[in-house]
Amino acid sequence: ETGVTQSPTHLIKTRGQQVTLRCSSQSGHNTVSWYQQALGQGPQFIFQYYREEENGRGNFPPRFSGLQFPNYSSELNVNALELDDSALYLCASSSGSGTGNEQFFGPGTRLTVL
Amino acid sequence: SQQGEEDPQALSIQEGENATMNCSYKTSINNLQWYRQNSGRGLVHLILIRSNEREKHSGRLRVTLDTSKKSSSLLITASRAADTASYFCATEGGGFKTIFGAGTRLFVKA
Numbered sequence: 001e002t003g004v005t006q007s008p009t010h011l012i013k014t015r016g017q018q019v020t021l022r023c024s025s026q027s028g029h030n031t032v033s034w035y036q037q038a039l040g041q042g043p044q045f046i047f048q049y050y051r052e053e054e055n056g057r058g059n060f061p062p063r064f065s066g067l068q069f070p071n072y073s074s075e076l077n078v079n080a081l082e083l084d085d086s087a088l089y090l091c092a093s094s095s096g097s098g099t100g101n102e103q104f105f106g107p108g109t110r111l112t113v114l
Numbered sequence: 115s116q117q118g119e120e121d122p123q124a125l126s127i128q129e130g131e132n133a134t135m136n137c138s139y140k141t142s143i144n145n146l147q148w149y150r151q152n153s154g155r156g157l158v159h160l161i162l163i164r165s166n167e168r169e170k171h172s173g174r175l176r177v178t179l180d181t182s183k184k185s186s187s188l189l190i191t192a193s194r195a196a197d198t199a200s201y202f203c204a205t206e207g208g209g210f211k212t213i214f215g216a217g218t219r220l221f222v223k224a
Contacts, residue, residue: 004156033212042202042214043157056211088154100145100164100206105156 003027004093004106012112013081021076021109025093031055032074033103034066037088049074050096078111086113120203120218128223133190135218137203138183144206146179148188151200151217160188160201195224 003026013019025032031050035043045058049068063079072093078085088110092103121136137146145164149157163170163179163186170177176189190197200217207213 035214037154039154040216042204042216045211045213048211058211090156092157100162102159102162103212104159105149107156108154110154 004091004104006089006091006106006109008109009107010110010112012114014114015081015083017081017113018077018079019081019111021078021089021091021111023074023076023091023093023106025072025074025091026104029093029095029104030072031094031096031101032068032072033092033094034074034076035090035092036060036085037090037108039087043090046076081113083113086111120201120215122218123216124219124221126221126223127193129193129195131193133193133197133220133222135188135201135220137186137188137215139186139203139205139213139215140184141207143181146177146186147204147206147212148175148177148186149202149204149214151202153199157202190220193220193222195222198222 005024007022033048034046037043046060047057048055052068065077068074088108090108092105094101094103119138147162148160151157161172163177174191179186200219202214202217204212204214
């Protein structure tokens with residue numbers, strides 16, 4: 001078990017709605033990355049936050065946005081939900097934004113969009 | 115799109131046998147990491163190998179990296195039923211992205 005927690009565990013929304021997912025990073029970590037994992041696929045990088053600033057972004061539209069708070073916890077917001085947004089959303093924390101820093105993953109939030 | 119491609123997609127072996135999974139990638143990397151995921155839950159970091167390393171060991175795990183072929187392999191020796199999981203390789207190049215492959219699903223029969 002890592003010290004990374006995510007809430008909620010499961011969520012069901014309908015198309016067009018908005019959703020906020022939350023992540024508490026491991027103690028001492030200042031970097032949080034978010035990933036989307038569709039069923040049967042590997043995780044896809046959404047974005048990374050380092051010291052409250054977005055530090056890098058994958059190929060996701062602007063309706064995917066995030067925040068990092070002074071305590072380094074983070075939120076992922078998705079607007080105008082689409083059916084294809086149904087996935088497991090994972091956050092990972094690390095102690096730096098450079099390469100080679102081990103990432104510690106939370107258990108994920110499973111989002112279903114109907 | 116995902117950079118890492120694991121091979122095979124699925125692998126079924128008997129307890130005690132060795133399991134080998136391969137990963138290929140397309141662009142230059144700073145390091146390559148292997149992760150394990152149990153039943154669609156969070157990922158567990160297994161091992162990191164840097165681009166200037168060729169082989170690394172951790173317990174029953176052995177990872178090799180061939181940057182000229184842009185490939186890596188993960189060997190799990192003396193497998194156990196508890197090793198049943200999905201295994202992913204992930205590469206880090208420039209920037210702050212970690213790019214995962216689609217994974218190998220390993221099933222170890224007791």
